[in-house]
Amino acid sequence: MKFISLSSGSAGNCYYIESGGTKILIDAGVSTRYIKNALKQFDISIEEIDAVFITHEHTDHIYGVEVLSRNYNIPVYSNQLTTEHILARNFIKRKDLFNSFDKKINIKDLDIHTFDIHHDAVNPVGYVISDADLKFSVLTDTGCITKDIYESIKGSKAVVLESNHDIEMLQNGPYHYALKQRILSNVGHLSNDAAGKTAVKLINDGTEEIILGHISSTNNTYDIVFQSISYYLSVNNINIGQDVKIEIAKKCETSTMHIF
Ligand SMILES: [Zn+2]
Ligand SMILES: [Zn+2]
16 A cells, blocks of 8 residues: 655645555645645656545645546545535535545445544544555544544554644644634644554554644644654654654645555
């Protein structure tokens, strides 16, 4: 399986996953032109995308989906509530490209499962994507990791894991009180500390690559994310590079291509 983060964070999210001849995107929160150029860096043509899967209806996850689907005839999949919300709130010309599915679907070489997350959207989900060999998960935009969420992603070879904010930076930062409370709540976003603790569990359960994503531009820095994850891994005797590969998925920048 191959994975690339095309962009991650509140400026727009879009992840690319490939296995065999199957190529999908998770979320399309950046423009179609951006996605096209980002894929081109890896010699992937946007025309080859089989489907786009949506996690939830927030703009940073669906901004480009209308043009992308319409221009390239790419089907869009999300659960029923999310699909209804997108169609009701956005001007979508090709409604026929928007499909609902419930919890699991197969697209050629890939089995795609969703699991419920805790976020202030109509029916937000994370994704578990499996091919014949392994399982890969995407978990961002959740205020907490419940036992059920952890069980869903446990055993993944690689995980995109939210590391949204440094709690102190958020508390002392410029956001107004209500927004700070929203982000810190059970339906907000995961902190660096929550990501660090979850990463340790995942690695102990066999995960070999963690891509930290959805990093706040206001309440976090890439350096702080790296310092935080390094702390949690080192106190648990986990060596970056040796026991696990860590990458930070950046906003409006492609990651390396992960092949696992
Ligand atoms: Zn988001
Ligand atoms: Zn969101």
